[in-house]
Amino acid sequence: MTSDKGNTNAKRAAYDLRQRIIKGELPGGTRLFEVALAEELDVSRTPVREAMSRLAEEGLLERAPSGGFVVRSFTHRDVVDAIELRGVLEGTALRLTAETGVAGEAITAISALVDQIDACFADPGLPDLDLYSELNASFHDDMAALCPSAIVQSELERVKSLPFASPSAFVFRQRDRAGMLQSLILAQAQHRAMIEAIASREGARAEALAREHARIARNNLEAKAFGADYQHPAMALVIE
């Protein structure tokens, strides 16, 4: 086979479909027909079904009652709620972490990561947003990894997999540099406060911080500095 994204045709098909959905080429509500997709992707129906199943597990597709799959549609409200929900779950994760306590090394390690993030916009030039986005995602991942509950971890992971609910989805939306810097500074203050909270076992504080932290994303979304080309929420995250 030529230049497989993954190993199997099913994985490649899933990858392609996922990209198309995220880019908004397949808007919410679109019915996916096996045969059509099969010939577009140049594979048989079997891996297409397999791919659609996987995307349904991810929450990007829904099973139609009569059979078949439909691209899940997310309203603006859904996007807002998903961010809120991420805040709630991250808050729960942090609360449990705080209640259980964490080793000192973990605290120093994650503190170092936050210091690294500072470096992204300490420079007077324009901040390196790609790097920020990556490090920020690492921070959130590392934080989640400290949570003693595998169940909470996996459900949080699931919500974060929605393209617009990811912690760094709306970093890029801020148009004006001043406002963006303010957001980043606030975010960093919250990052440090979260570490402090779990280090000193302040569960309620950690939980509240995580929820408030998610509000930054929500505010960036609401600020809708995005242009008229906005059509599908999932598109919001598209780098652009």
Add this chain to the structure above:
Amino acid sequence: MTSDKGNTNAKRAAYDLRQRIIKGELPGGTRLFEVALAEELDVSRTPVREAMSRLAEEGLLERAPSGGFVVRSFTHRDVVDAIELRGVLEGTALRLTAETGVAGEAITAISALVDQIDACFADPGLPDLDLYSELNASFHDDMAALCPSAIVQSELERVKSLPFASPSAFVFRQRDRAGMLQSLILAQAQHRAMIEAIASREGARAEALAREHARIARNNLEAKAFGADYQHPAMALVIE
């Protein structure tokens, strides 16, 4: 076909598999082989794959890295956490409901349901636990239905679908009648308080109540007054 559980073979296979997993016949970690299951269920591999995919969506199976499916295993800790998580999500749902406000009819309707639940153990004889379980589930469902966030609703639904995280999973665990009655009375008080809270838009109170409410299930679990005959939901794994 004879007496199909659902329409298609895939649905029937999913049903059968789900039952087997819940009953503990297929303990966590069991690798599911398509061919073996296909001949056991007397269908071809295709609907078996389809069924496994659906169960993976439900969270009962995991995809093995090398391909294929494995019965997801839940530790005691996972069960506790899933109940905690249900409390958190129900709390979020109630908070959002309270913040948004609900119509008066909805309040009276759900109040009537709580009154109905009273009837289950008003009788001096032994309470009708089957009916209680059913009505209790209705209460939780109806409450969730009031939530203005479809996303929160669906994630809550997802967690509740885990057999041991369902609101009425551990009602039956209490052995002694006195303790059980106490639990039920407490639960009813919380039910009413939740209604009151959403009616008067007390979001924080509603959220706290839902979390505490879930603790009843957790306590019933921890009390492990369960006898040897207990087999119910996926508890094979809990057994100790």
Add this chain to the structure above:
DNA sequence: CGACCCCGCGTTGTATACATTCGCGTGTAT
């Protein structure tokens, strides 16, 4: 003219044959 039935096509459901992959064991060669 209206309503109902039936046929045909499009779509998903199912079975099955064939391909591919990967691990494991055995055999041989050094």
Add this chain to the structure above:
DNA sequence: ATACACGCGAATGTATACAACGCGGGGTCG
């Protein structure tokens, strides 16, 4: 004796043919 390689077998991956189902259009009968 050890190491490497070959091959076999079990498992999933893939293609495809056929079945079943639903729905819409057109024809016919009342």
